[in-house]
Amino acid sequence: xxxxxxxxxxxxxxxxxxxxxxxxxxxxxxxxxxxxxxxxxxxxxxxxxxxxxxxxxxxxxxxxxxxxxxxxxxxxxxxxxxxxxxxxxxxxxxxxxxxxxxxxxxxxxxxxxxxxxxxxxxxxxxxxxxxxxxxxxxxxxxxxxxxxxxxxxxxxxxxxxxxxxxxxxxxxxxxxxxxxxxxxxxxxxxxxxxxxxxxxxxxxxx
Numbered sequence: 001x002x003x004x005x006x007x008x009x010x011x012x013x014x015x016x017x018x019x020x021x022x023x024x025x026x027x028x029x030x031x032x033x034x035x036x037x038x039x040x041x042x043x044x045x046x047x048x049x050x051x052x053x054x055x056x057x058x059x060x061x062x063x064x065x066x067x068x069x070x071x072x073x074x075x076x077x078x079x080x081x082x083x084x085x086x087x088x089x090x091x092x093x094x095x096x097x098x099x100x101x102x103x104x105x106x107x108x109x110x111x112x113x114x115x116x117x118x119x120x121x122x123x124x125x126x127x128x129x130x131x132x133x134x135x136x137x138x139x140x141x142x143x144x145x146x147x148x149x150x151x152x153x154x155x156x157x158x159x160x161x162x163x164x165x166x167x168x169x170x171x172x173x174x175x176x177x178x179x180x181x182x183x184x185x186x187x188x189x190x191x192x193x194x195x196x197x198x199x200x201x202x203x204x205x206x
Contacts, residue, residue, distance in 0.1 A: 003030070012036045012058075015169060017193035019049050038063070039172075041195040063173055069154035070177040077161050079119040081110075082149060082174070083184070084165035085134065086126040092189040100137055102166050105202070106184040107141045112206040115162070122149035124156050126168070164202065172196055 002009040011032040013019060023031050031053050037043045038060035046055045071077075083106060088098030096104075103123075110121070121144060125131050131148050138146060149156045153170060157163060163174035164182040175181045175198050183192040187203040 002032075008033050010034050010036055012038075013042055013046060014038075015193070016042055016045060016195050017167075019045060045195070063176065066154055066173055067177050069158075070173075071158040073161060073178055078159055079116045080122050080160040081115065081119055081162040081164065082122045082124060082156055082160035082179075084124050084126075084163065084168050084170050084174075085129065086166060086168045087129060088166060090189075092186065098189070099166070101186055101189070102184045103134070103137070104140075105186040106164060106182075107144055107146070109202055109206040110144060119145065121146040122156065122160060123147070124149040124153075167192055167194060171199060175199060 009032040011023075011034075013022070013035060020029075023029055031050065034054040034056060035046050035050060036056050036058045037046055038058055040057070043055060043057045046053075083103070085099060085103070088102065090098045092098050092101055094101075107121070123134060123138075123146060125133065125148070134148075151159075153173070157170075157174050157177055157179060160174075160179065162182065163171065163179045164184045165171050166183065166185050171181050171183070171194060175196055181199045182202045182205075183194070183199050184202050185192055192199065192201070
């Protein structure tokens with residue numbers, strides 16, 4: 001519509017997956033006049049896929065602001081493992097939703113991570129989800145010290161030494177904030193589309 005009206009258009013790519021699909025509408029590709037990204041990984045992907053569209057690296061003001069509110073890891077940081085939940089919208093294997101498969105894989109793998117005795121798992125539901133979604137599921141893991149996290153994202157990351165999850169952008173914030181970050185996608189599922197080398201795959205460690 002912008003092109004048809006002679007209006008200059010800019011697309012901001014806010015993640016690292018499905019770049020080409022974002023510009024496909026009913027089989028027709030419609031690219032913007034320029035593309036903005038906010039990190040070097042996204043810049044590399046965009047330049048490779050859209051060689052005929054100018055790509056510009058811009059400052060990620062949102063990430064800057066959130067990270068400025070996160071306390072660095074110190075001796076006083078509690079032994080908490082923050083798990084960032086999100087709706088996966090894929091079942092990978094069987095009939096159980098992907099988010100439950102990944103969480104089950106994570107909780108079953110905890111004994112193999114050699115975490116300090118007494119480590120607490122803090123579950124942070126995605127903003128689009130109700131905390132009640134996971135309460136019944138957690139009944140199967142009575143031997144794990146797990147509870148729902150409270151507070152906003154900077155507060156949740158501030159009180160944790162380790163952070164895990166599947167694809168959520170918040171994992172990259174935790175990584176930048178100096179946390180040890182794990183991708184909890186099960187071994188039989190697809191790779192995480194977060195291209196950050198600092199993110200560790202849980203399935204490679206257990």
